[in-house]
Amino acid sequence: MKVVFRSKFYTLYQSDKEKCHYLDMDQKTIKLSFCQFLALRTKVRNISIEDHFDSDLNKHGFEVLMLCNKEHLFVLNTVELLDLKSLVEYGFLSFDVDQLVNTIA
């Protein structure tokens, strides 16, 4: 398995053999098909980080994240959520960069 991107708390891997991704969330590692990874991306992008800084909108500053058709459940704080957001963004960016490098090479 190759590392696609490593953020402060999490690591995204790609398995060419299984044609899937693995996300090491520290507490556990989850297997993601591309479709599930896309769904995770949408979910994470739609979370409003601004709400975490407004005690009326998000009193405790936690986010409950359910993944892979409710197979996994994570409770993330603001810092962890920011980290996951960057992992997802940079993860996809890494795919593009990798393909660009392959095309040029």
Next chain:
Amino acid sequence: MKDIARLNMSIKVTSLDALNDQIQMEGKASSSYLAMASWCDQNSYSGSAELFYRQANEEREHMMKIFKFINDCGGNAISPEISNINHDFSSLEEVFETALEQEIEVTKSINKIISLAKKTEDYAVENFLQWFVKEQLEEEKSMRDILDLFELMGREGIAIKLIDERIK
């Protein structure tokens, strides 16, 4: 490293985001036309109401066309959340002016996605959106033709009723 994204999806991730935004826009346009139809019905402009009910359906069809395309390409289409629909208008002309402005915004958005698709060499998306380019030309024209009627026939009393009767 294998291009897993390409193995699973025929379009680019950037296009996927743009198309999902377009779904949202078409969904909002559909709801907006429904609000216009409601206003026209309440103010006894039955011809215009009929047109806006039809337009609402058409916009929904456009939305579904994009929705299906994304899923057919292996992407993840997102069902839109619609809010902040305006229900208040001061005249029938204002309703049609709003409708035209809305169509122009949709056209601009379609053009933007095509530019993006060209830039990223996402030809499937570019090809798919050509139908929308033609459609938007027709939509804009029909709204402009109606607004021309106000210039020709006036904005007072019976003229408005006659305009409404011509709109179907």
